[in-house]
Structure formats: structure tokens, C-alpha cells
Amino acid sequence: MIKTKIVHRPKLNFWQKLYFPEVFRGVLLTSRHFFKNLILHFFHSFGLFRRIAAAVTIQYPEEFWKLPSRLRTRHRLTKREDGSPRCVACMMCETVCPARCIYIVAEEHPDPNIEKRPKSFDIDLGKCVYCGFCVEACPEDAIRMDTKILDIAAYSRQGMMLDMNELLNPTTFIPRREASRKS
Amino acid sequence: MLAALGIQTVLAFIFLGFVFNLAALHAWIERKQSALMQDRIGANRAWITLPWKWALPINWILMPFNKLGLFHPIADAIKMFTKEDYIPPSGNKFLHTLAPCLSLFFALVGFAAIPFGNTIEIGGRVISLQVANINVALLYIFAMASMGVYGVVLAGFSSNNNYAVLGGLRASSQMLSYEIAIGLTVMGVVMIYGSLNLQELVRAQGNYLLGWLPLWGVVVQPVGFLLFLAAGIAETKRIPYDAPEGESEIIGYFVEYSGMKFGMFFFTDYLETIMIASLATTLFFGGWQVPYLMDAGFHFPWGQAISLSPLLVSLLQILSFVLKVLFFCWLFMTIRWTLPRFRYDQLLKLGWHYMFPIALANVFVTAIILLVIEGM
Numbered sequence: 145m146i147k148t149k150i151v152h153r154p155k156l157n158f159w160q161k162l163y164f165p166e167v168f169r170g171v172l173l174t175s176r177h178f179f180k181n182l183i184l185h186f187f188h189s190f191g192l193f194r195r196i197a198a199a200v201t202i203q204y205p206e207e208f209w210k211l212p213s214r215l216r217t218r219h220r221l222t223k224r225e226d227g228s229p230r231c232v233a234c235m236m237c238e239t240v241c242p243a244r245c246i247y248i249v250a251e252e253h254p255d256p257n258i259e260k261r262p263k264s265f266d267i268d269l270g271k272c273v274y275c276g277f278c279v280e281a282c283p284e285d286a287i288r289m290d291t292k293i294l295d296i297a298a299y300s301r302q303g304m305m306l307d308m309n310e311l312l313n314p315t316t317f318i319p320r321r322e323a324s325r326k327s
Numbered sequence: 328m329l330a331a332l333g334i335q336t337v338l339a340f341i342f343l344g345f346v347f348n349l350a351a352l353h354a355w356i357e358r359k360q361s362a363l364m365q366d367r368i369g370a371n372r373a374w375i376t377l378p379w380k381w382a383l384p385i386n387w388i389l390m391p392f393n394k395l396g397l398f399h400p401i402a403d404a405i406k407m408f409t410k411e412d413y414i415p416p417s418g419n420k421f422l423h424t425l426a427p428c429l430s431l432f433f434a435l436v437g438f439a440a441i442p443f444g445n446t447i448e449i450g451g452r453v454i455s456l457q458v459a460n461i462n463v464a465l466l467y468i469f470a471m472a473s474m475g476v477y478g479v480v481l482a483g484f485s486s487n488n489n490y491a492v493l494g495g496l497r498a499s500s501q502m503l504s505y506e507i508a509i510g511l512t513v514m515g516v517v518m519i520y521g522s523l524n525l526q527e528l529v530r531a532q533g534n535y536l537l538g539w540l541p542l543w544g545v546v547v548q549p550v551g552f553l554l555f556l557a558a559g560i561a562e563t564k565r566i567p568y569d570a571p572e573g574e575s576e577i578i579g580y581f582v583e584y585s586g587m588k589f590g591m592f593f594f595t596d597y598l599e600t601i602m603i604a605s606l607a608t609t610l611f612f613g614g615w616q617v618p619y620l621m622d623a624g625f626h627f628p629w630g631q632a633i634s635l636s637p638l639l640v641s642l643l644q645i646l647s648f649v650l651k652v653l654f655f656c657w658l659f660m661t662i663r664w665t666l667p668r669f670r671y672d673q674l675l676k677l678g679w680h681y682m683f684p685i686a687l688a689n690v691f692v693t694a695i696i697l698l699v700i701e702g703m
Contacts, residue, residue, distance in 0.1 A: 164553060167666065171658075174364045174665045181363040201368040 430478030
């Protein structure tokens with residue numbers, strides 16, 4: 145037997161039923177915000193009281209949200225000291241990827257101490273679900289998702305494909321101004 | 328005769344210019360004010376910057392307008408003029424085109440009777456600052472406001488769309504019920520000042536109660552003023568009373584409208600807001616009256632007097648009218664962005680069960696008080 149709890153509508157008292165005092169209270173609340181923000185905007189335009197925000201808006205292309213350090217963003221491949229990719233083409237990431245968006249073609253590495261290296265390493269961002277499994281699966285710390293690139297867009301599906309060169313040197317990376325607002 | 332006609336035309340153009348610009352600015356006021364009230368910034372991306380080097384000072388002048396988003400109404404207008412103007416093939420083409428024109432026309436002609444200043448003397452000719460001095464101005468304004476419903480009903484009818492018809496029907500019933508409340512509240516003011524001529528009504532509000540309190544409509548008819556505000560907002564078909572438009576349920580009578588025809592309906596809403604604001608100013612807040620400003624200058628009740636030139640007095644009075652109208656526009660916009668909307672049945676219940684009886688009682692009480700005062 146499920147016990148139901150009946151929640152009654154709160155009864156309005158006389159002043160609430162009159163409606164006008166409540167309207168007045170509501171208008172008072174909203175106009176308080178209005179005048180506070182108006183005065184703050186006025187001062188901001190003279191460069192005063194910049195610390196007190198007049199709006200919660202982050203004006204995106206100019207301002208940028210301060211990203212959490214553990215946020216998973218666009219992938220990159222890490223490099224060895226000589227600049228070659230750390231990736232050993234073990235196919236772990238390709239195997240674990242639930243979206244199957246990683247395509248690796250392996251080849252022999254000239255260094256006999258290293259078994260393989262990727263001939264090509266493509267990621268289809270149109271398919272990627274940003275789960276971060278590839279980063280976890282990688283035994284060599286060769287793939288990371290810490291570029292802080294969020295604005296990924298392309299005019300074609302082909303444009304969403306990232307090749308190895310792009311992954312090693314994230315060229316579309318635009319150095320952001322330090323986020324002026326605290327997150 | 329011809330000179331009088333010319334003067335009247337110039338006055339009409341001046342007042343129409345004011346009203347049109349204020350209505351266009353309402354698109355900006357609405358965006359920015361709602362943004363400020365909700366801790367946002369509001370639209371500020373429609374920038375005009377000239378690419379040439381010599382235009383640097385012009386760009387510098389344009390900058391504050393850009394940052395305030397003042398070019399958004401222009402961007403809106405460009406968008407609306409360039410959009411496809413779709414007429415539903417099963418609808419009535421003629422009525423579909425006529426409806427927004429009727430709406431806009433009747434919203435505009437009402438302004439002719441609003442006095443925006445006292446008389447002004449130029450070249451020995453005394454000009455009353457009013458486009459048309461009509462003896463039954465109040466009646467005329469309410470007649471025009473009710474005619475505006477035709478545009479809305481026709482829009483709903485000619486679109487051949489069920490939702491549009493619903494919107495039109497709602498609009499007609501809402502207008503009907505609130506027109507009655509508004510007419511009755513205004514009766515109280517008319518009884519006290521004894522005139523339907525708005526210029527006379529405003530002049531009568533220049534008297535003083537007990538020698539210091541301006542005898543404005545809001546002082547003698549506080550209940551009437553509140554009722555007028557509530558019913559007046561219903562006339563504008565904006566949010567607390569937006570049953571005919573109802574964006575969240577039926578889209579309303581303009582579902583099938585696009586492009587500038589939709590823009591005209593939108594513009595009509597703003598014009599009606601300004602209309603109600605100027606009516607509230609004229610009837611309840613003394614129109615162009617400035618407290619303690621006589622024809623020759625300020626005469627304060629504590630005996631001090633500042634004499635001003637007649638032209639300055641006229642300018643002050645016009646400024647006072649404009650400021651009062653702006654205040655009411657601000658108030659209506661605040662109310663629109665504060666209150667949630669009424670359901671359709673709540674709306675009609677409020678109109679018929681509460682506003683109408685209170686307005687009747689207001690007229691009754693006013694009549695009794697007037698009789699008692701006359702008998703004394």
C-alpha cells in the first residue's frame with residue numbers, strides 16, 4: 145500500500161487576494177534589480193566598480209568561461225622529446241572507443257626499442273562522444289583531452305576529421321584571454 | 328483657414344514623429360529593460376562600423392549606440408521588410424492584407440486628441456498644442472481603441488487557421504469586457520472635471536486642493552487610477568492579459584502573418600502601450616501640468632515665485648508630458664516583465680466579477696461625494 149501525502153494549495157490571505165499589493169511587491173522586486181543594474185552599468189561605462197558584476201552574462205567571443213581543469217575538451221597527441229608522437233599504435237584507444245571514431249594505421253618504428261608507431265591517426269569529431277575512455281585506456285599517456293578547445297564546428301563532415309598532424313599540433317587553438325570572470 | 332490647416336499638419340507631424348520614434352524605441356526598451364531586470368545584458372550585437380580609415384570619428388560617435396544595442400530596431404525593420412510575406416492560399420487575401428493596416432491605423436488616429444501642451448503664441452497666433460481639439464475627445468479615443476479590435480478579429484478570421492480564429496475571438500471578448508471597465512473608471516474623472524474635452528480636462532487639473540495639493544486625477548480618483556492601469560494594460564494585449572496572443576498555447580491571431588505585416592501588429596502593441604500611457608498621463612497625472620507652474624512661472628504655495636518666459640513655460644509643460652508618458656511606458660514594461668499571464672477564464676472573471684463592479688461602485692461613490700460637496 146502506497147501512502148499518499150496530499151499537498152493542499154496554500155490558501156491566499158486577504159491581502160494576497162486583493163492582488164494589487166502582491167503586484168506592487170513583484171514590481172518592487174524587479175525594479176530593484178533594474179535600478180541596481182542600471183546604476184552599475186552606468187558606473188561600469190566610466191570604469192568604476194568593475195568588480196561588482198551588473199549581469200551574469202558572459203559575452204562569449206570576448207569573454208570566456210574559466211574551464212574546470214578536469215573538463216574533457218578536444219583531443220591532442222602528446223610528443224616525445226624529439227617531437228615524434230608518443231603513440232605506439234597499440235590500438236587500445238581504437239578498441240575501447242564506444243563511438244568508434246578513432247582510426248589508426250600502424251607501421252614499423254625505426255627504433256628497435258619501440259615496436260610500432262602510427263602511420264596515420266585520425267579522429268572523427270563528428271562521432272566522438274567525449275567519454276575520455278581513450279585517455280584512460282592509453283598505456284603511454286599519448287592521447288589527452290586537455291586542449292581547452294570547445295568551439296568545434298565545420299561546414300562538412302570531412303571538416304570534422306582530425307589527422308595526426310592536427311592532433312599533434314592543435315593549430316586551431318586560439319590563445320584565450322585569461323577569463324575575466326570567476327567561474 | 329489654410330494657415331490653420333498648415334499649423335495643424337505641422338503639429339500632427341511633430342506628435343506623430345514623437346509617437347513613432349517612441350514606439351520604435353520600445354523594441355529596444357523592451358529588450359534592454361527585461362535584460363536589466365533579469366540580470367542579463369540584452370541584445371548588443373547589431374553594430375554599424377564603417378570600414379574606411381577616414382570614418383574613424385564617425386565610428387567613434389557610433390560606438391556608444393553600438394554598445395547600447397540601439398541599432399537593433401533598425402536590424403529588426405530590415406529583417407521584417409526582407410522576409411517573405413506569406414498569405415495562406417486558403418485565406419482571404421484582401422482581408423488578410425487589410426487587417427494589420429486597420430490595427431495600425433486605429434492605434435494611430437487616437438493620438439490626435441491627446442493634448443501635449445498648453446497654448447503657445449507664435450507670431451500673434453495662439454496655437455493649442457493638440458492635433459485635433461475635439462469636444463468629445465475621450466469618447467473619440469475609446470471609439471478608435473474599440474475599432475482596433477476589428478483589425479485583430481479580421482486577422483484571425485482571414486487567416487483560415489483555427490488558432491488564429493481562437494485568438495481573434497479571445498481578443499474581441501477581452502476588449503469588450505475591459506472596454507466597459509475602462510469606460511466606467513474614466514466616468515469618475517469626467518464627473519469630477521465635468522468635461523470630455525481632454526484639453527479642458529487637463530486645464531481643470533491645474534487647480535489645487537487646500538492650496539497646495541495638485542488636483543490631479545490620481546488624487547481625487549485613486550481607485551479609478553488603479554482600475555484604469557489594470558484595464559489599460561488589458562487593452563494593449565500584453566503579457567498579464569495576453570490571451571489573444573498567448574505565445575505559449577495558441578500563437579494568437581497573427582499565426583499566419585510574417586514579415587512587415589507581423590511587424591505592424593507588433594508595432595500596434597507598442598503604440599497601444601503609448602496610447603494608454605498618454606491617456607493615464609492626461610486623465611490621472613495632470614497631462615502637461617507641472618506642479619505650481621502657472622502661465623507666468625512658478626508660484627510655490629509657500630509664497631516664493633519664479634517668473635519664466637511663456638515659451639519656457641510651454642517647453643517645460645511639453646517636457647513634463649513627455650516625462651510622464653515615459654514613466655508610464657517604463658511602468659507598463661516593468662509590469663509586463665514581472666507578472667505571469669492570466670488564464671483565459673481568470674482574465675474574463677477578473678474583468679466581469681471584480682473590475683466592473685468596483686468601477687461601478689467607484690462611479691456611485693464619486694457621484695454621492697460630488698452631490699454632498701455641491702449641497703454644502
